[in-house]
Amino acid sequence: QKEVEQDPGPLSVPEGAIVSLNCTYSNSAFQYFMWYRQYSRKGPELLMYTYSSGNKEDGRFTAQVDKSSKYISLFIRDSQPSDSATYLCAMTRFSGGYNKLIFGAGTRLAVHP
Amino acid sequence: ETGVTQTPRHLVMGMTNKKSLKCEQHLGHNAMYWYKQSAKKPLELMFVYNFKEQTENNSVPSRFSPECPNSSHLFLHLHTLQPEDSALYLCASSQASGGPSYEQYFGPGTRLTVT
Numbered sequence: 688q689k690e691v692e693q694d695p696g697p698l699s700v701p702e703g704a705i706v707s708l709n710c711t712y713s714n715s716a717f718q719y720f721m722w723y724r725q726y727s728r729k730g731p732e733l734l735m736y737t738y739s740s741g742n743k744e745d746g747r748f749t750a751q752v753d754k755s756s757k758y759i760s761l762f763i764r765d766s767q768p769s770d771s772a773t774y775l776c777a778m779t780r781f782s783g784g785y786n787k788l789i790f791g792a793g794t795r796l797a798v799h800p
Numbered sequence: 801e802t803g804v805t806q807t808p809r810h811l812v813m814g815m816t817n818k819k820s821l822k823c824e825q826h827l828g829h830n831a832m833y834w835y836k837q838s839a840k841k842p843l844e845l846m847f848v849y850n851f852k853e854q855t856e857n858n859s860v861p862s863r864f865s866p867e868c869p870n871s872s873h874l875f876l877h878l879h880t881l882q883p884e885d886s887a888l889y890l891c892a893s894s895q896a897s898g899g900p901s902y903e904q905y906f907g908p909g910t911r912l913t914v915t
Contacts, residue, residue, distance in 0.1 A: 731890070
């Protein structure tokens, strides 16, 4: 069983839609939960991170963590064509003396005008 | 544009060639990482360097050989690769990895094709 599961998509939505991206995980030792965005031909960039269960909002983006269900989500409101990218969830666990990042496979999102 | 650069951006090599990938970070970080990204698979951590010392080798075959001469530069030396090694190789950096290394900054990657 993979430590982090993420549906690779692709997900195609019209401009203005609310997008929901999700990951599940199996290891309760994960501490930080984050979302990276990766545009085509670019490296991933950190979008948001959370530590505890609950919601964290940043503009049109909301990250949600439910530790009891081992489930995290990223919501994008009023989606724009510029949001078209691959979204990677990632989680940290302390291993070998440092915080190791474990990634999901990424969900490819296309927002069409 | 991130403060992490990688060269070359694209590389095609035969199975008997020897080549090197280069990464440079301009962020003053002390930890650097190599990841492999294959289509529809999670990023795979390959190597971690913390203050120039290798702290992680994630069971990577010996045909991949990392080198970290200082905290700003990281190399990945490649020799006798296999076609399944074709992937995007990403370099990342962060503050010292014993701390909150969740905030890793990635370079644009080198797209490697092994023929």
